[in-house]
Amino acid sequence: MSLREAIESDKFVITCEVAPPKGVHMEHVLEEAELLRGRVDGINVTDLQAACMRVSSLATCVLLKQQGLEPILQMVCRDRNRLALQSELLSAYVLGVRNVLCLTGDHVVLGDHPEAKPVFDLDSVSLLRAATGLMEGRDVAGNELEGDPPELFLGAIVTPGADPLEPQLYKLRSKVQAGARFIQTQAVYDVDELARFMERVSDLEAPVLAGIVLLKSAGMARYMNQNVAGVNVPDALIKEMAEAGAKDKAAKEEGKKTDYKAKKSVEIAARLIEGLKPLCRGVHLMPLGWGHHVPAVLEMSGL
Amino acid sequence: MIASELKPTAEILEYLGSEQSVFIVACDGCATGCQAADPEHAGKLAAELSEQGRRVTGAARVEMVCNAGLTALMLMQHLAAVNEADSLLVMSCGVGIQAVAEAVEKPVHPATNSVYLGGFQGLWRSDPRCAECGNCMLDYTGGICPYTACSKSLLYGSCGGPNDGMCEVDPDVPCGWMRIYERLAARGRLDRLTAVPVLRNFRNMLAEGKRRRTSLWALESMAGELSEEASDEG
Numbered sequence: 001m002s003l004r005e006a007i008e009s010d011k012f013v014i015t016c017e018v019a020p021p022k023g024v025h026m027e028h029v030l031e032e033a034e035l036l037r038g039r040v041d042g043i044n045v046t047d048l049q050a051a052c053m054r055v056s057s058l059a060t061c062v063l064l065k066q067q068g069l070e071p072i073l074q075m076v077c078r079d080r081n082r083l084a085l086q087s088e089l090l091s092a093y094v095l096g097v098r099n100v101l102c103l104t105g106d107h108v109v110l111g112d113h114p115e116a117k118p119v120f121d122l123d124s125v126s127l128l129r130a131a132t133g134l135m136e137g138r139d140v141a142g143n144e145l146e147g148d149p150p151e152l153f154l155g156a157i158v159t160p161g162a163d164p165l166e167p168q169l170y171k172l173r174s175k176v177q178a179g180a181r182f183i184q185t186q187a188v189y190d191v192d193e194l195a196r197f198m199e200r201v202s203d204l205e206a207p208v209l210a211g212i213v214l215l216k217s218a219g220m221a222r223y224m225n226q227n228v229a230g231v232n233v234p235d236a237l238i239k240e241m242a243e244a245g246a247k248d249k250a251a252k253e254e255g256k257k258t259d260y261k262a263k264k265s266v267e268i269a270a271r272l273i274e275g276l277k278p279l280c281r282g283v284h285l286m287p288l289g290w291g292h293h294v295p296a297v298l299e300m301s302g303l
Numbered sequence: 304m305i306a307s308e309l310k311p312t313a314e315i316l317e318y319l320g321s322e323q324s325v326f327i328v329a330c331d332g333c334a335t336g337c338q339a340a341d342p343e344h345a346g347k348l349a350a351e352l353s354e355q356g357r358r359v360t361g362a363a364r365v366e367m368v369c370n371a372g373l374t375a376l377m378l379m380q381h382l383a384a385v386n387e388a389d390s391l392l393v394m395s396c397g398v399g400i401q402a403v404a405e406a407v408e409k410p411v412h413p414a415t416n417s418v419y420l421g422g423f424q425g426l427w428r429s430d431p432r433c434a435e436c437g438n439c440m441l442d443y444t445g446g447i448c449p450y451t452a453c454s455k456s457l458l459y460g461s462c463g464g465p466n467d468g469m470c471e472v473d474p475d476v477p478c479g480w481m482r483i484y485e486r487l488a489a490r491g492r493l494d495r496l497t498a499v500p501v502l503r504n505f506r507n508m509l510a511e512g513k514r515r516r517t518s519l520w521a522l523e524s525m526a527g528e529l530s531e532e533a534s535d536e537g
Binding site (some may be wrong): 078082103104105106107109110118120121122123124125126129140157159162163164166167168170171173174186227228229230 | 454455456457458459460461462463464465466467471472480481484493496497499502503505
């Protein structure tokens with residue numbers, strides 16, 4: 001079943017992201033994707049995430065496609081102008097990639113080439129409009145495409161925990177108007193936060209998949225609260241992670257190797273999914289290197 | 304304002320190479336406004352060069368070095384000192400440095416880096432406010448330019464980056480789109496956010512031939528001719 005079919009059906013949709021390597025060894029990312037086979041409806045492949053140079057999303061998507069998996073091409077506007085972005089959309093289609101998540105992208109100063117030229121010729125909304133235009137047979141400049149136009153399935157993102165939320169909602173509506181057919185969210189750690197958000201977008205035509213980022217430690221949670229816009233990890237969860245971390249540390253002092261933190265992380269994610277499930281159309285998992293724990297999360301949450 | 308900052312002396316010495324004597328041109332306009340070329344820094348640079356065994360044959364302060372015609376005339380007044388120098392060192396923005404390079408037939412070295420060139424900012428100099436995009440969007444954005452106020456020059460609202468209303472690129476800078484949002488809300492114009500302004504047309508930023516024939520361009524070429532005549536006489 002394609003992502004589009006899953007979203008157009010009434011099933012609870014699950015997507016999960018994988019990250020291409022910084023280097024040419026694709027084994028790890030392919031193994032992570034393999035773990036998701038039969039368990040998810042789509043696999044997002046990040047596009048130079050955190051503005052760090054690495055293998056492209058498109059190349060990785062094509063490898064996943066060749067393995068019979070369902071990739072979602074993430075595209076950011078930081079590194080390419082409107083010619084290159086549109087060309088990549090056409091290239092994605094001819095290589096068999098159909099799902100595209102359109103984002104603005106982190107600024108280059110946040111990444112590993114802070115000296116680079118930030119492009120941002122288009123942004124998330126205008127990239128969606130460009131893709132919609134291509135699907136209607138014309139490019140951004142109004143030139144007609146030869147032959148049948150490509151058929152793509154477009155998605156966008158939103159931050160439900162943004163404060164203030166109102167500006168985000170305007171932009172979200174622009175994204176749906178520009179052609180987004182599914183919405184994946186920034187990490188949510190508070191069921192009530194998503195409930196409040198969903199109330200505000202009850203009339204939105206595109207289904208919302210709530211974002212789940214696996215907590216790796218109490219420190220990571222605190223870091224995100226401080227530095228990642230719109231991510232709010234409740235103190236209770238930080239406390240749970242801190243306690244699990246302390247148990248691991250105590251066991252290590254006795255010379256034993258334990259993994260209470262990972263177990264707690266999986267349990268928290270599964271609990272969140274159960275809580276979020278009645279509120280939205282699906283979940284989007286972002287394991288950030290902990291892809292090997294995703295099957296456990298899905299099993300524990302009953303998906 | 305075209306903001307500039309002084310280059311490290313080591314880099315300047317590298318440019319001078321084996322040249323032993325130098326004439327300094329400092330701009331009294333923007334470059335002094337941002338303290339890169341004020342008399343204190345110009346004096347310090349001259350002293351450092353002397354310490355390094357280079358001879359400063361003279362120095363000129365010019366109101367706006369970017370005024371190419373005026374700069375050429377000013378240099379005429381220092382003809383002897385300029386002729387005596389192996390090269391000229393210019394403390395101004397890139398426009399001023401190019402104006403000096405156009406005026407003299409000697410090597411011209413930059414002593415400053417132009418750090419931003421936010422277009423001509425009128426007389427409200429604190430921030431770049433206009434990118435001269437050629438298709439003003441201020442009606443959509445409550446009178447705050449999205450191209451200069453947003454670090455990513457986004458046209459359709461903020462990215463996911465702003466944290467507590469501050470920009471992801473520099474946490475000391477307020478998110479331009481948050482400012483736009485607040486301004487529109489305060490003016491009761493939030494409906495402007497649902498409009499779909501046309502994409503930026505970078506071609507608008509090229510000066511076409513017909514624009515090059517305007518009176519300002521004509522004045523500039525007259526000033527060039529004047530300075531040529533003056534140097535012929537000199």
